[in-house]
Amino acid sequence: MADRYPDYDVLAKWDSPSFNDKTREILHARMKLLPRSKHLGEARVATLARLVQRVTPQPEGRAPANTLALVIAKIDADAGDGFRPAGLPRVRAAWQCALDAINAEAREGHGAAFADISDAQADVLLKALSEGQLHGAAWGNLDARTFWSWRLIPDLVSAHWAHPSLWSAMGFGGPASPRGYLRQQAGYRDPWEAEWEHA
Amino acid sequence: MIDQRHDTLDHTPRCGDGRAPDPLVPAGWLPMREYGEDEVDFVIVGTGAGGAPLAAKLAEQGFSVIAMDAGAFFRPLEDFASDEMHQRKLYWTDDRLVDGDNPLQLGANNSGKAVGGSTIHFAMVSLRFRPEHFASRSKLGYGVDWPIDWREMWRYYEEVERMLHISGPVRYPWGPKRPRYPLRVHPMNAGAQYLARGAKALGIDWTETPIATLSTPIGKAHPCVYRGFCVTGCSTNAKQSALVTWIPRAIRAGAEIRDLAMVGRIETDASGRATGVHYHRADAWHFQKARHVVAAGYAIETPRLLLNSANAAQPDGLANSSGLVGRNLMVQLNQAAWGEVDKEVRAYKGPPSLAISEHWNYTDAGKDYLGGWTYMSQGPLPAQWARTLARTRGLWGQALVDEMNRANHTVGLKMVGEVLPNEANRVTLADETDQYGLRIPRVTFSYSDNEKRMMRHAVAFMKQSLEATGARDTWDQMDDTCHLGGTARMGRNAATSVVDADGRSWDVPNLWVCDGSVFPTVGGVNPSLTIQALACRTADRIGALARRGEL
Ligand SMILES: Cc1cc2nc3c(=O)[nH]c(=O)nc-3n(C[C@H](O)[C@H](O)[C@H](O)COP(=O)(O)OP(=O)(O)OC[C@H]3O[C@@H](n4cnc5c(N)ncnc54)[C@H](O)[C@@H]3O)c2cc1C
Numbered sequence: 098m099a100d101r102y103p104d105y106d107v108l109a110k111w112d113s114p115s116f117n118d119k120t121r122e123i124l125h126a127r128m129k130l131l132p133r134s135k136h137l138g139e140a141r142v143a144t145l146a147r148l149v150q151r152v153t154p155q156p157e158g159r160a161p162a163n164t165l166a167l168v169i170a171k172i173d174a175d176a177g178d179g180f181r182p183a184g185l186p187r188v189r190a191a192w193q194c195a196l197d198a199i200n201a202e203a204r205e206g207h208g209a210a211f212a213d214i215s216d217a218q219a220d221v222l223l224k225a226l227s228e229g230q231l232h233g234a235a236w237g238n239l240d241a242r243t244f245w246s247w248r249l250i251p252d253l254v255s256a257h258w259a260h261p262s263l264w265s266a267m268g269f270g271g272p273a274s275p276r277g278y279l280r281q282q283a284g285y286r287d288p289w290e291a292e293w294e295h296a
Numbered sequence: 297m298i299d300q301r302h303d304t305l306d307h308t309p310r311c312g313d314g315r316a317p318d319p320l321v322p323a324g325w326l327p328m329r330e331y332g333e334d335e336v337d338f339v340i341v342g343t344g345a346g347g348a349p350l351a352a353k354l355a356e357q358g359f360s361v362i363a364m365d366a367g368a369f370f371r372p373l374e375d376f377a378s379d380e381m382h383q384r385k386l387y388w389t390d391d392r393l394v395d396g397d398n399p400l401q402l403g404a405n406n407s408g409k410a411v412g413g414s415t416i417h418f419a420m421v422s423l424r425f426r427p428e429h430f431a432s433r434s435k436l437g438y439g440v441d442w443p444i445d446w447r448e449m450w451r452y453y454e455e456v457e458r459m460l461h462i463s464g465p466v467r468y469p470w471g472p473k474r475p476r477y478p479l480r481v482h483p484m485n486a487g488a489q490y491l492a493r494g495a496k497a498l499g500i501d502w503t504e505t506p507i508a509t510l511s512t513p514i515g516k517a518h519p520c521v522y523r524g525f526c527v528t529g530c531s532t533n534a535k536q537s538a539l540v541t542w543i544p545r546a547i548r549a550g551a552e553i554r555d556l557a558m559v560g561r562i563e564t565d566a567s568g569r570a571t572g573v574h575y576h577r578a579d580a581w582h583f584q585k586a587r588h589v590v591a592a593g594y595a596i597e598t599p600r601l602l603l604n605s606a607n608a609a610q611p612d613g614l615a616n617s618s619g620l621v622g623r624n625l626m627v628q629l630n631q632a633a634w635g636e637v638d639k640e641v642r643a644y645k646g647p648p649s650l651a652i653s654e655h656w657n658y659t660d661a662g663k664d665y666l667g668g669w670t671y672m673s674q675g676p677l678p679a680q681w682a683r684t685l686a687r688t689r690g691l692w693g694q695a696l697v698d699e700m701n702r703a704n705h706t707v708g709l710k711m712v713g714e715v716l717p718n719e720a721n722r723v724t725l726a727d728e729t730d731q732y733g734l735r736i737p738r739v740t741f742s743y744s745d746n747e748k749r750m751m752r753h754a755v756a757f758m759k760q761s762l763e764a765t766g767a768r769d770t771w772d773q774m775d776d777t778c779h780l781g782g783t784a785r786m787g788r789n790a791a792t793s794v795v796d797a798d799g800r801s802w803d804v805p806n807l808w809v810c811d812g813s814v815f816p817t818v819g820g821v822n823p824s825l826t827i828q829a830l831a832c833r834t835a836d837r838i839g840a841l842a843r844r845g846e847l
């Protein structure tokens with residue numbers, strides 16, 4: 098479904114008072130980040146790329162988000178969020194094991210890598226994963242459902258909605274410093290906010 | 297680069313050479329007194345809502361004070377981006393394990409790591425406890441009494457409200473009379489308007505939220521510009537965090553701040569008295585001698601530090617003869633109701649909680665559970681909202697993208713609900729160690745039936761309020777929590793508490809706790825004003841004890 102803010106682009110405010118230098122600096126670095134991993138290897142990156150494509154689809158008619166690159170960076174840095182369920186390994190180890198296990202499930206079920214099965218097959222497999230119904234040997238001690246809700250979903254979703262294309266699509270104001278907003282009441286907007294296009 | 301914990305700030309302390317950053321001026325500095333390794337009167341571990349006011353008020357009384365924080369010393373005007381991911385640098389992201397029936401989400405949700413502590417990314421709601429909640433056992437029949445009378449706290453609340461220039465309503469609808477708030481209220485955003493309309497429709501009181509962000513410029517600080525990124529840090533300095541209020545005051549009064557200084561252990565001598573702290577800074581371990589040590593690391597790191605400081609004489613952890621260090625961990629319930637409305641809400645604008653109702657914090661009748669709760673309007677940012685939708689409603693793929701794209705028409709109400717003390721909810725040490733070689737905390741939490749009943753009532757009520765304003769397709773967010781408390785509770789005797797009313801350990805007379813972990817109960821409002829009021833009280837009490845020669 099195309100979004101309701103086709104004429105709106107957060108990045109059009111790049112040189113406006115809505116963006117400060119720090120925000121420009123970090124967004125610039127983020128948007129040019131490439132999906133290169135020191136720790137995952139080709140097969141796992143391919144599996145992860147497919148996961149990103151199915152779980153966090155690209156916005157229609159907008160510059161694609163580099164979600165894969167951001168997730169890889171997080172995994173490579175082994176950067177945790179300050180909590181993980183007892184039994185779930187640290188970020189990198191958990192992802193390595195899960196990517197192998199997801200690929201093994203695809204091979205077991207469809208005789209092909211997760212990156213190569215059909216969209217429908219991939220989605221069925223992911224649904225089973227989200228419901229805790231995958232128990233292949235490759236999971237080892239990793240609980241698939243815990244991985245899904247405490248690692249996979251937060252990591253993918255946080256990376257995806259860190260990209261300006263996704264902000265534009267939802268009509269989010271985006272960066273707002275030093276200039277914030279004047280009109281806060283229901284039904285009002287400032288000229289530098291997105292305009293909802295009635296279908 | 298994904299800016300995770302290897303930001304350069306993480307490695308290079310800014311405080312030193314006789315100066316500390318001026319948080320209100322880009323590239324600015326404040327002259328700062330330094331004590332080197334000489335023995336000081338007080339070393340304070342943590343500079344958040346508890347540690348920062350204590351540092352300021354002890355230094356003003358002439359004590360020599362060093363306050364250490366594991367986090368960085370930021371200048372928000374130049375260091376903060378308008379960005380959820382980048383601002384991860386404000387959170388405590390070191391390893392912690394969570395378990396129990398309802399494992400807690402920590403990090404961004406309730407744990408800061410910076411000079412200024414969690415107040416850098418807090419939502420600024422600044423409420424006084426309901427008076428009866430200081431004595432819930434004797435007045436309401438549950439929990440445990442505080443060793444402090446509410447009237448005394450009322451005076452300290454006033455001191456903190458003035459210091460933080462709280463903006464609030466002329467007349468507050470609940471509880472005993474209170475003085476006027478120092479600054480006028482902020483204009484309400486759409487979320488607040490929906491709360492107000494719902495409350496009117498249901499016939500209960502509501503008000504503009506007393507909130508710690510400026511509605512008028514004061515000194516070098518700008519007024520709030522309603523940019524809405526409050527929970528990722530305020531880049532305009534309108535937010536009255538500890539960083540821009542108490543910390544400069546502490547530095548001017550002669551306190552030394554040591555940023556990026558992680559305390560790993562409190563040292564004790566043969567007589568069991570604390571002698572100082574071992575801390576890690578600039579890639580090496582150091583020892584700071586002190587006549588008094590204050591733990592102010594909040595409800596997970598404070599008990600972790602006490603447990604990690606066990607010695608031959610106190611093998612179960614420092615100050616733990618009661619066995620209560622780490623026990624009675626409380627959070628607050630943070631369940632929500634959401635719905636869709638015709639008008640655009642654009643919840644990303646303004647501080648997230650500009651209107652509030654304490655009706656169910658002050659009303660005891662008509663409940664099938666114990667304890668109180670407050671509810672307020674909400675304004676989630678995109679990534680947080682996406683995680684909420686994915687987690688609560690199981691959305692992913694195109695369904696998630698489509699729902700995200702409806703966000704501007706979504707309105708929500710969120711509770712802050714009282715969790716009762718329960719010894720089984722606790723912080724212990726896991727066998728794994730962190731980057732400093734210190735054992736990491738394991739945080740165990742499960743809801744009791746009482747809490748489940750409270751959240752059911754609250755969510756149903758908030759939904760009713762939303763529907764009364766025309767919201768459609770309402771749904772519940774049942775699994776969120778906020779704010780920590782407990783784990784080193786204060787009380788009237790050594791058997792049933794860790795510290796006394798002044799925050800002084802019963803077991804180790806020169807060891808103190810001054811943060812949210814001393815709460816015996818958490819009440820039905822957000823905790824930061826109470827933590828700061830208690831810190832002011834502790835500072836006064838230390839002065840009084842010193843004058844009597846009882847320190
Ligand atoms: C997103 C969010 C929103 C919130 N909103 C509100 C709100 O609207 N209203 C409200 O009243 N409260 C709110 N709170 C809660 C409030 O911020 C906290 O309750 C309060 O800051 C806790 O104060 P504290 O001093 O106990 O700990 P903190 O403020 O967390 O400070 C503890 C400090 O100690 C440091 N530290 C810990 N261990 C060590 C160690 N071993 N060595 C060195 N340093 C150490 C940490 O780095 C940290 O800086 C919110 C919190 C969050 C996270």
Ligand code: SF4
Nearest residue numbers: 520521523524526530
């Ligand atoms: S809305 Fe106000 S308090 Fe919040 S971040 Fe913006 S300026 Fe700061």
